[in-house]
Amino acid sequence: MEKEKHSIGRCVPWALVAVTVLLAAWAVGETLAIYASGSYTRELAGRALGRWSWGAALWLALALGGSRFRPVPARIPPRKPAQEHPVRRLGLWRGLLYALALALLILGVGNQGMRDVLVKAIQICTECIGLG
Amino acid sequence: MGKAMDWLRRHAPTRRRWIQLYAALLYNAHLKGFIQGEIYTGPMKNLCVPGLNCYSCPGAVGACPLGSLQNALAASSVRGPWYVLGILMLFGLTLGRTVCGFLCPMGLLQELLHRAPTPKIPKGRITRMLSYGKYVTLGLLAVALPVYFGAQQLPLPAFCKYVCPAGTLEGAVALLAHPENASLFSMLHGLFTQKLVILMLLAALCVFCYRAFCRFLCPLGAIYGFFARVSLLGIRVEEDKCTHCGLCLSRCPVDIRRVGDHECVHCGACKAVCPTGAIAWKGARVFLRQQPPKRSVPWRALAAAGMLALLGGTLWLANRPAQETAALPETVETGYQVGMAAPDLTVPLYGGGEFHLWENRGKVTVLNFWATWCTPCVAELPYFDRLAEEMGDQVRVVAIHSNLVTEDVEAWLEKAGYAHLPMALDESGEISQALGVSTMLPVTVIVDAEGRICYNAVGSVTYAFLLEQVQAAQ
Structure with missing residues (x-):
């Protein structure tokens, strides 16, 4: 198998974009927490967003560093033989899952879940659109 | 005239683009809402649409599946979220991520943004790793946070509230653009600024990176990706014809490892480059007859008529004149605006x-x-x-x-x-x-x-x- 040449230069623009987005997420998270105005939920969410962005930055840095040492095969390995996923077994799974989906739908209509969807959908979700 | 026709022929929308436009119009058939600045409140909102379309959009005639899922999970301590789960399963089993490629207005917007003539960021190992971010978004923002805070009687649709660009664009911007909703400007605070910044960043990223939101953040794509193997519709490889040349993978704009896997949006770009014709649509024998027999039912014409009827019916239902409301009791004579005398209640x-x-x-x-x-x-x-x-x-x-x-x-x-x-x-x-x-x-x-x-x-x-x-x- 040929080994693909690695170019750290190709990673740089992506790294810059990722770091910028993560720093922005951290800043937004911390700002949210500071201006939480006594709301525990907002403060918690803000802190979580801030912490998550640092975690994601660390993960990304490790992945970028580690990616240099993993070769990528030039040719794609052949797929597993079709016998492992015969059509009949797939059809059976589909049938079972469809039956499950229909059962969930009927249950959901029966326990007023459909009405809950309607109730939320016919009201403007002010927080979903960022209006408070 | 000839040049113009030639240009039109070369730049004509593909069939997939027409379907995307049709879906966007079908989901937002309440055109009256854009004129009046109000959302649709009719019975069609009992149903979820397959793609990401905010239900606070003035034109939306159906519920958003992702918003409905979060609200259902937030209320799961009271009532099981069976209805929304059933709908998502039904869409996943039938369409899979074909929804992303054909039926999602946000996907359409991202593809249109990507057509801007700028340098493009190619896919690679980094984008592949980032593509798992949507599972993090699904698990954390769309599932864990709503369930956790819902159990404390504080319903929190975290993805909708903190990230979703569809809500900002289709909901907030569409509502604020109407003069009747000028009073909403007083409600703009840090949350709107945050969401607007996220929307702008994603829009800018989509110009350089194909479907950045779909690939890296969209929880709905993550959900539909679970049904990649079992979905009825979508794209697949016929193993007996495949020579494993890898042209499909190199041509594909998203981070697939195999055609039709959980990352594939079923756009069909690989189908055009396959030298052996090994890539086909699932259900092609049923839905896409290459050589129809001489005496046959005109399925295509029937399907087109059905789609037009569906669109026409939805437009009529969503935009028909409202029924007159019952007259208010005489005691409510004054008013509700500032300065008026409040009615007795x-x-x-x-x-x-x-x-x-x-x-x-x-x-x-x-x-x-x-x-x-x-x-x-x-x-x-x-x-x-x-x-x-x-x-x-x-x-x-x-x-x-x-x-x-x-x-x-x-x-x-x-x-x-x-x-x-x-x-x-x-x-x-x-x-x-x-x-x-x-x-x-x-x-x-x-x-x-x-x-x-x-x-x-x-x-x-x-x-x-x-x-x-x-x-x-x-």
């Missing part, structure tokens, strides 16, 4: 007794319209409870639940334990209608001692703000 209280607005003349009255399923409403209830506790001798405070009830409000109130705040239920919706409460919550109405409305607005309030308004009314 009587509403039964939880725990017994009634509240009569006119009986409280001589005192400032604060009415708060709320609902258990409305997060900002629930978050501000403690302020009204505190107001009732500290200024109960000077101010009468009542919290009135919307007529749209999704759970046992009494049981909810018992658990919440607001000891000082009288609670009422507007069962018929007449109180809300009389005071101009429309499709948004929370609403706070303040009536001064002489019975005149001095504050009536949508949006969350803080305790300090309430105090200021009450003092101004005294």
Whole structure:
């Protein structure tokens, strides 16, 4: 198998974009927490967003560093033989899952879940659109 | 003329693009909403649409599956989220991520942005790693946070609230663009700024990176990706014809490892480059007859007629003139706007007794319209409870639940334990209608001692703000 040449230069623009987005997420998270105005939920969410962005930055840095040492095969390995996923077994799974989906739908209509969807959908979700 | 026709022929939308446009129009068939600045409140919103389309968009005729999932999970301590799960399973089994490639308005917008003539960021190992970010978004923002906070009686659709660009663009921007909704500008705070920044960043990223939101953040794509192997429709490889040349993978704009896997949006770009014709649509034998027999039912014509009928029917249902509403009772003669005399209202209280607005003349009255399923409403209830506790001798405070009830409000109130705040239920919706409460919550109405409305607005309030308004009314 040929080994693909690695170019750290190709990673740089992506790294810059990722770091910028993560720093922005951290800043937004911390700002949210500071201006939480006594709301525990907002403060918690803000802190979580801030912490998550640092975690994601660390993960990304490790992945970028580690990616240099993993070769990528030039040719794609052949797929597993079709016998492992015969059509009949797939059809059976589909049938079972469809039956499950229909059962969930009927249950959901029966326990007023459909009405809950309607109730939320016919009201403007002010927080979903960022209006408070 | 010839050059123009040639240009049109070369730049004509593909079939997939036409289907995307059709889906976007079908989901947002309430065209009257864009003209009037109001959302659709009809029965079609019982159903979820397959793609990401905010239900607060003035044109939306169906519910958003992702928003509905988060709300259902937030209420899962009261009622199982079976309906939304069933709908998502049905869409996943039938369409899989074909929804992303054909039926999602956000996907369409991203593809249109990507057509800008700029340098493009190619896919690679980094984008492949970032593509797992949507599973993090699904698990954390769309599932864990709503369930966790919902269990504490604080419904929090975290993805919708903090990230979703569809809500910002289709909901906020579409509503704010209408002059009738100018009052909403007063509700813009840090949250809107945050969401607008996210929208701008994603839009900019989509110009350089194909479908950046779909690939890296969209929880709905993550959900549909689980059904990649079992979905009825989509793209697949015929193993007996495949020579494993890898042209399909190199041509594919997203981060697939195999055609038709959980990352594939079934755009069909690989199908055009396969040298052996090994890539085909699932269900092609049923849905795409290459050589129709001589005497056959014209399935394509029937399908096209069916789609047109569906679109026409949806447009008619969503935009027909509204039925006349029943006349308000004579007691509600005055009005709900600031400066008008408030109408006399009587509403039964939880725990017994009634509240009569006119009986409280001589005192400032604060009415708060709320609902258990409305997060900002629930978050501000403690302020009204505190107001009732500290200024109960000077101010009468009542919290009135919307007529749209999704759970046992009494049981909810018992658990919440607001000891000082009288609670009422507007069962018929007449109180809300009389005071101009429309499709948004929370609403706070303040009536001064002489019975005149001095504050009536949508949006969350803080305790300090309430105090200021009450003092101004005294």
